[in-house]
Amino acid sequence: xxxxxxxxxxxxxxxxxAVATEKADAGSxxxxxxxxxxxxxxxxxxxxxxxxxxxxxxxxxxxLREVAAKINACDELQRAVKEGTIAAKLYxxxxxxxxxxxxxxxxxxxxxxxxxGTVTTFQGxxxxxKNVHDVVAD
Numbered sequence: 001x002x003x004x005x006x007x008x009x010x011x012x013x014x015x016x017x018a019v020a021t022e023k024a025d026a027g028s029x030x031x032x033x034x035x036x037x038x039x040x041x042x043x044x045x046x047x048x049x050x051x052x053x054x055x056x057x058x059x060x061x062x063x064l065r066e067v068a069a070k071i072n073a074c075d076e077l078q079r080a081v082k083e084g085t086i087a088a089k090l091y092x093x094x095x096x097x098x099x100x101x102x103x104x105x106x107x108x109x110x111x112x113x114x115x116x117g118t119v120t121t122f123q124g125x126x127x128x129x130k131n132v133h134d135v136v137a138d
Contacts, residue, residue, distance in 0.1 A: 036066035037076055040091060041084035046135065047122030048094075058122065064091045074100040081108045086119045086132055093136070112136045 043060035051058055067076050077100060081092045089112055096105040115132040122128075 036063045037080065039063040040067055041080050041088045043085060043087045043091065045120040045122055045127075046087040046090045050124065051122045052125055060087060060091045064095050068095045068099050074104065078104055078108075081111070086112075086115065086117055089115075090119065090132075090135060109136060 039059055040063035043058070043063070045058065046060065047058055048061055050056065067073060067080070070076060073095070077092050077095045081089050081096070084092060089108070093105065093108050093112060096108050113133060113136045115136075117132050118129045119132055119135060120127060121130050121135065
């Protein structure tokens, strides 16, 4: 899936910067991380990169970056794959592949691969409804 590959590259390139930011903010209440997790598990649309005319980054992608940068990212991502919307689970799949072990990624991928349903996807300005199976297969 070209979109996931691009997302994975973005995630991996930004994780180091975000981890440094998180460590600097370690004394804070943790509200940002909690907020990012809630945002991630509730997203309704899936897509990486710029969206729309102005090329805004989706809230799901931003939330994934923040959750993936946490010290306990694998735990939160594995929890999110159980609690999240279908779109959230697709973002989490990319996160698991980027920051967790291959077994966690493979397990989540199989669950999503077997999911029956559709998800709203964005690629640039184009919105589509795709079968979850097809998105995972890409």
